[in-house]
Structures are given as C-alpha cells and as structure tokens.
Amino acid sequence: xxxxxxxxxxxxxxxxxxxxxxxxxxxxxxxxxxxxxxxxxxxxxxxxxxxxxxxxxxxxxxxxxxxx
Amino acid sequence: xxxxxxxxxxxxxxxxxxxxxxxxxxxxxxxxxxxxxxxxxxxxxxxxxxxxxxxxxxxxxxxxxxxxxxxxxxxxxxxxxxxxxxxxxxxxxxxxxxxxxxxxxxxxxxxxxxxxxxxxxxxxxxxxxxxxxxxxxxxxxxxxxxxxxxxxxxxxxxxxxxxxxxxxxxxxxxxxxxxxxxxxxxxxxxxxxxxxxxxxxxxxxxxxxxxxxxxxxxxxxxxxxxxxxxxxxxxxxxxxxxxxxxxxxxxxxxxxxxxxxxxxxxxxxxxxxxxxxxxxxxxxxxxxxxxxxxxxxxxxxxxxxxxx
Numbered sequence: 001x002x003x004x005x006x007x008x009x010x011x012x013x014x015x016x017x018x019x020x021x022x023x024x025x026x027x028x029x030x031x032x033x034x035x036x037x038x039x040x041x042x043x044x045x046x047x048x049x050x051x052x053x054x055x056x057x058x059x060x061x062x063x064x065x066x067x068x
Numbered sequence: 069x070x071x072x073x074x075x076x077x078x079x080x081x082x083x084x085x086x087x088x089x090x091x092x093x094x095x096x097x098x099x100x101x102x103x104x105x106x107x108x109x110x111x112x113x114x115x116x117x118x119x120x121x122x123x124x125x126x127x128x129x130x131x132x133x134x135x136x137x138x139x140x141x142x143x144x145x146x147x148x149x150x151x152x153x154x155x156x157x158x159x160x161x162x163x164x165x166x167x168x169x170x171x172x173x174x175x176x177x178x179x180x181x182x183x184x185x186x187x188x189x190x191x192x193x194x195x196x197x198x199x200x201x202x203x204x205x206x207x208x209x210x211x212x213x214x215x216x217x218x219x220x221x222x223x224x225x226x227x228x229x230x231x232x233x234x235x236x237x238x239x240x241x242x243x244x245x246x247x248x249x250x251x252x253x254x255x256x257x258x259x260x261x262x263x264x265x266x267x268x269x270x271x272x273x274x275x276x277x278x279x280x281x282x283x284x285x286x287x288x289x290x291x292x293x294x295x296x297x298x299x300x301x302x303x304x305x306x307x308x309x310x311x312x313x314x315x316x317x318x319x320x321x322x323x324x325x326x327x328x329x330x331x332x333x334x335x336x337x338x339x340x341x342x343x344x345x346x347x348x349x350x351x352x353x354x355x356x357x358x359x360x361x362x363x364x365x366x367x368x369x370x371x372x373x374x375x376x
Contacts, residue, residue: 043176055284062233
C-alpha cells in the first residue's frame with residue numbers, strides 16, 4: 001500500500017495532545033507521526049505518514065492536515 | 069456541517085513531491101519554484117521579502133481604492149483582531165486609528181516588524197501585539213474577546229470545506245454586538261485569452277489544495293449560515309489594467325506579481341510548463357496594458373454582527 005505524507009502546523013496544546021494520544025493507533029495501521037521541535041513562536045510542524053486508504057480525517061477529523 | 073454546499077464538494081487533492089521541509093531559523097519552509105513557502109499549511113503563496121513587499125503594496129492599494137481600512141459601522145472598539153495578519157500593516161494602522169483599543173494580529177508567520185524590533189527598530193504601537201496561530205486549527209482566544217474581527221485576502225489559504233469552521237471561529241471570538249468583516253476577491257473577469265488562461269491555471273493549482281477561489285464571493289452567505297446578523301455584502305468591480313487609471317495599473321501589477329509567485333506551484337503540479345507559463349504571463353501583462361481591455365477584479369466586502 002502506498003504511503004502518503006501529510007503535514008499540519010499547529011499551536012494549540014489540545015491539538016498536540018491529541019496527536020500524541022493517537023500515535024499508537026497510527027502505528028497500528030502502518031503509519032507514523034513526527035512532531036518537530038516548536039518554533040520560537042510556538043508552532044509545531046506535524047508530519048503524518050499514512051498508508052492508503054487511511055486519511056488524517058480518520059484520526060483527526062478537524063485538524064488541518066494536507067497532502068504534501 | 070453542510071452550508072450552501074460547503075463540506076459537500078469532493079475535491080481531489082494532489083501531492084507534490086514530498087521533499088522534506090527545510091528549516092530557516094527555527095521555522096519550517098519548503099522551496100518550490102525557487103520561492104520559500106511555509107510548510108504545514110495549504111497556502112501556496114510564497115513567504116519571503118518579495119511577498120512582504122507585495123502584501124504591503126496590496127494594503128496601500130486597497131486602502132486607497134476603498135478609502136479606508138474597514139467598512140463595518142464601528143463605534144470605539146476596545147479590542148480588534150486581524151486574522152491572517154501577514155506583514156501586520158493593517159493591524160498596526162488600526163492600532164494607530166483606535167489608540168484606546170488593543171489590536172492583535174494572528175498568523176502562522178511572525179510579521180517582519182517583530183524581527184525588526186528584535187534588531188532595535190521597533191515600529192509597533194504599544195497597543196498592538198502579534199499572536200502566532202493557524203486559523204484552520206482554531207483561534208487561540210476565548211469566546212467573546214473582540215469587538216471587531218477582521219480577515220482579508222485569505223481565500224487561497226482556506227480549503228473549501230473549512231469555510232463554515234473559519235467564519236464560525238471568527239464569530240465565536242467576537243463579542244455580542246461586535247462585527248466580523250471579510251474582504252476577498254475572485255477571478256479576473258473580462259480579460260483577454262492570456263488572462264483567462266492564467267485564471268484557469270490558478271483554479272487548477274488551488275484545487276490541488278482543496279481551495280475554491282470563487283468562495284471569495286460567498287463569504288456573506290457563510291456569515292448568514294453560521295448565525296451572524298445584519299450581514300451586508302458590497303460587491304465592487306475594480307478596474308484592473310490600463311483602463312482603470314492609477315488604481316487599475318496598481319491592481320494589474322499586484323495580480324502579475326501574485327501569479328508569478330504561484331507559478332512554481334502550478335509548474336510543480338504539472339499543470340503547465342515553465343515556458344508556457346512565462347509566455348502567457350507576458351501576454352497577460354500586455355493585455356492589461358491595453359486601454360481597450362475592460363478587465364475587472366470582483367472584490368467582496370462582507371460584514372456581519374454577532375447578535376447574541
């Protein structure tokens with residue numbers, strides 16, 4: 001299954017906590033998630049790799065991931 | 069939520085080559101077509117000195133053409149938010165216009181005036197502050213915080229299905245009896261073949277990120293749908309090109325600059341070749357210099373009041 005790369009830049013602590021909480025579920029479907037260190041202004045680049053047919057919306061329906 | 073078709077349109081997103089983001093300072097960017105673009109957002113317009121200059125030029129042009137920085141009937145607002153504040157120009161001018169108000173600018177990119185301040189040249193009024201944040205994630209403010217919430221020229225940053233969420237967020241952080249205002253544009257109309265071709269490529273390029281440029285003309289509908297009251301929409305046909313005199317020439321230059329800025333994305337997506345794009349852009353520039361071309365840019369100012 002092809003892997004697709006998605007990104008979102010986030011800053012709300014609740015969003016980051018949700019990403020971290022979903023990490024194992026993402027890995028169980030063969031995907032991965034990486035949080036870059038926060039920028040000086042507090043933004044965190046989140047990179048999500050998911051195999052088809054999984055989509056970011058399956059895990060985070062309201063977070064703004066887009067296909068890179 | 070489905071509002072006026074929002075959320076119901078299927079748009080096929082298309083990937084770019086997934087090159088890793090590069091880090092300049094501590095911020096992630098991706099260089100496409102030789103221009104630096106912020107990583108992590110669907111917005112495809114570059115973020116570099118050339119774009120800062122264009123945004124400031126656009127600000128002064130719009131203020132001149134519209135004879136002011138806002139249209140809503142404001143009465144001594146005590147707190148103002150500018151969402152997608154870019155270079156911070158609008159927010160800083162509003163802070164000077166309303167010295168009794170606290171004015172905040174929100175963007176994913178800190179404005180150049182912040183880095184200038186770190187270098188000792190602080191042009192920021194005391195009642196202005198920048199707050200980092202991604203509008204598409206949600207605004208980092210409590211409910212009912214601002215008397216006036218403003219957003220401008222973000223149509224290329226907001227995927228189609230996110231519009232109700234975005235306008236809902238603007239309403240959420242606005243106080244009862246406060247105002248939400250938006251200013252957006254849509255495709256150039258009445259252009260020649262080259263301008264029409266560029267508009268078609270622009271449409272195709274934005275669609276790869278789920279963005280529908282025509283949504284710029286529908287913000288008033290979304291305002292009504294999410295519950296704002298007293299919604300007023302002013303549709304202006306701004307002459308673009310030689311036939312529009314000074315403003316028309318400024319507008320034409322702004323369009324040529326933004327289309328050139330997006331060209332790297334259009335080419336990277338395989339929508340057209342670099343040679344075709346450059347040739348068409350030059351032909352469009354000549355079309356806009358022709359006094360007989362009656363090209364217009366539709367501009368929509370929408371404002372609505374939070375009534376409860």
